[in-house]
Amino acid sequence: MVINIEGLDFAYGAGKQTVPVLKDINLTIESGKITAIIGQTGSGKSTLVQQLNALLKPTAGQVVVGEQVVTSQTKEKDLAPIRAKVGMVFQFPESQLFAPTVLEDVMYGPLNFGASQKEAKEAAEKALSAVGFDQKLYEQSPFNLSGGQMRRVALAGVLAMNPETMVFDEPAAGLDPAGQAELLQLLKDLRDSGKTIVLISHQMEQVLALADQVVVMKDGQVAAAEAVDTLFSRPKAWFEEQHLDLPETIAFQKEMEAAGFTFDHLAKTGADLAAQLKGQLDLSKLGGDHHE
Numbered sequence: 378m379v380i381n382i383e384g385l386d387f388a389y390g391a392g393k394q395t396v397p398v399l400k401d402i403n404l405t406i407e408s409g410k411i412t413a414i415i416g417q418t419g420s421g422k423s424t425l426v427q428q429l430n431a432l433l434k435p436t437a438g439q440v441v442v443g444e445q446v447v448t449s450q451t452k453e454k455d456l457a458p459i460r461a462k463v464g465m466v467f468q469f470p471e472s473q474l475f476a477p478t479v480l481e482d483v484m485y486g487p488l489n490f491g492a493s494q495k496e497a498k499e500a501a502e503k504a505l506s507a508v509g510f511d512q513k514l515y516e517q518s519p520f521n522l523s524g525g526q527m528r529r530v531a532l533a534g535v536l537a538m539n540p541e542t543m544v545f546d547e548p549a550a551g552l553d554p555a556g557q558a559e560l561l562q563l564l565k566d567l568r569d570s571g572k573t574i575v576l577i578s579h580q581m582e583q584v585l586a587l588a589d590q591v592v593v594m595k596d597g598q599v600a601a602a603e604a605v606d607t608l609f610s611r612p613k614a615w616f617e618e619q620h621l622d623l624p625e626t627i628a629f630q631k632e633m634e635a636a637g638f639t640f641d642h643l644a645k646t647g648a649d650l651a652a653q654l655k656g657q658l659d660l661s662k663l664g665g666d667h668h669e
């Protein structure tokens with residue numbers, strides 16, 4: 378399912394109190410890929426992703442989700458199919474937990490969308506297992522869990538509804554490094570199982586490792602929307618203008634290029650960069666210890 382945003386403007390509030398935020402957004406979210414959305418705080422990332430499942434409706438222009446068109450005129454009752462297709466995982470999703478047990482919390486979504494008790498339980502168990510949640514804790518209160526476990530329950534709650542597209546607003550924020558690595562692996566697994574993933578992130582290393590496509594937001598507008606390799610091939614000065622950091626490997630490669638080295642492709646990892654450098658350097662002319 379493709380999502381198209383066409384000529385979208387969005388302002389918060391109504392009447393004289395409006396705060397214009399998004400301006401003339403045209404974007405395609407491609408099916409089966411991970412699209413990362415980056416940009417400075419306040420650039421409109423969270424506002425943009427809430428258009429994808431019509432939590433916020435456009436002030437002008439439209440969002441086309443699969444077959445369905447959302448405009449400022451679309452009625453609330455017509456939005457349910459979109460909410461079922463596009464699942465939203467907010468920043469600190471554990472704050473959305475509410476049920477007395479983990480299992481009931483995750484079953485809530487499917488039940489709400491019309492599943493039977495049996496179907497909802499199956500969907501919940503499948504989702505909890507997909508996020509690596511320990512079966513022994515299904516009957517626990519979600520509020521007695523560790524931060525990482527709570528977040529898994531919250532993710533499972535969205536996954537259990539089996540949306541075609543899942544949107545994550547800074548999902549790794551506040552997790553320890555091990556928790557972050559597990560979460561990133563989960564996003565990759567979801568993509569590889571055919572889901573479309575939209576991910577807001579301010580961690581460039583994460584974007585480089587994970588994203589297929591990247592959207593750069595600046596002051597409520599799209600500054601770039603392209604493949605991850607194309608984006609990071611842009612000059613260093615461009616990233617400075619956007620107030621964006623570069624991943625370390627990319628920054629190093631750009632320094633080397635400025636010093637006169639040429640590379641045949643963008644190195645996404647240190648190992649790739651080292652391999653490309655080795656092809657250019659005559660190691661026998663370098664000093665240091667050589668092990669024959």
Ligand SMILES: Nc1ncnc2c1ncn2[C@@H]1O[C@H](COP(=O)(O)OP(=O)(O)O)[C@@H](O)[C@H]1O
Binds near residue numbers: 390398416419423425
């Ligand atoms: N509910 C709201 N009412 C009015 N303005 C808002 C609201 N939410 C966000 N904004 C404003 O919209 C702009 C974009 O915010 P946001 O989408 O949260 O950006 P980001 O996620 O990139 O940090 C900011 O200037 C912010 O102050």
Ligand SMILES: [Mg+2]
Binds near residue numbers: 422423424546
């Ligand atoms: Mg935000």
